Amino acid sequence: EAQLLESGGGLVQPGGSLRLSCSASGFTFSNYPMGWVRQAPGKGLEWVSAITADGSSTNYADSVRGRFTISRDNFRNTLFLQMNSLRAEDTAVYYCAKDNPPPGYASSWQFDCWGQGTLVTVSS
């Protein structure tokens, strides 16, 4: 059974940095594109970033481009999100999520497995 476990969240001051990690198990991590999705308190889902299975291609929401960096270590089965220049509006639960590509396709960008989330709070 595929499982994802996020860590690294916490309280940080505006302008600060955090690095989130997502440890994967139960599936061949290196075969699957991955993504980060966040949810501000009491709000809906917002896609943040995505990365291909081999890490060669990444995409970002406009709201985080230039401040956040997604990466992965396929030897350690771990996904990362480096978050710099944090703002109050980045406060949210951050979920990592596994892509669900149909047979024969490299990606579908529809997420069939999610972690439990890690809370990031940006406040002075």
Add this chain to the structure above:
Amino acid sequence: EIVLTQSPATLSLSPGERATLSCRASQSVRGYLAWYQQKPGQAPRLLIYDSSNRATGIPARFSGSGSGTDFTLTISSLDPDDFAIYYCQQRSSWPLTFGGGTEVEIK
């Protein structure tokens, strides 16, 4: 950016009733639309991908339809476990976007 508008915002129904949720895209997303269910304090769960394909383990009472700009998620007979918030998501173009959600609440 493709904007997804879900309606209604809240749907008040009783167990056993049929639920019909709508997701409208600001431009065509072809058939590249997914539906998720989220319960309080839990991560989202994929229900439907590419408009009409049920994800692994999803009961047959959940079905999706539509293409282009208009999509529907139907729950044929509401189970008590189905009261939750439902989100649509498009993957037709970057950035990926989610709708604002429809809450299905017990009447």
